Amino acid sequence: MTDPENAPEPSYEEARDQLIEVVRTLEQGGTSLAESLALWERGEELARICQAALDGARERLDAALEEKG
Structure with a gap:
């Protein structure tokens, strides 16, 4: 079994897609308070x-523009 704390951080696209799913689930309701809090915390991490x-x-774009200019 994979330890979530040691799992590699998702790419931007993966995190965005997971965040969309978290928001959908929260908006639909029907989850317990504990599940909602866990989803909220996961959403905060994905947003970060x-x-x-x-x-x-x-930063990379700004640096490239400075080099060009």
Whole structure:
């Protein structure tokens, strides 16, 4: 069995797709409070992964533009 804490971080696309599923599940309702909290926490982590990827892409773009200019 794979330990989720040691699993590799998902790519931006994987994290985005998982975040969409988390939001859909939360919006549909029907989950227990404990399940909803776990989904919320997972969503926060996925959002952090997505934001970090976007920030990294922005830094690379800015650096490329500085080199060109």
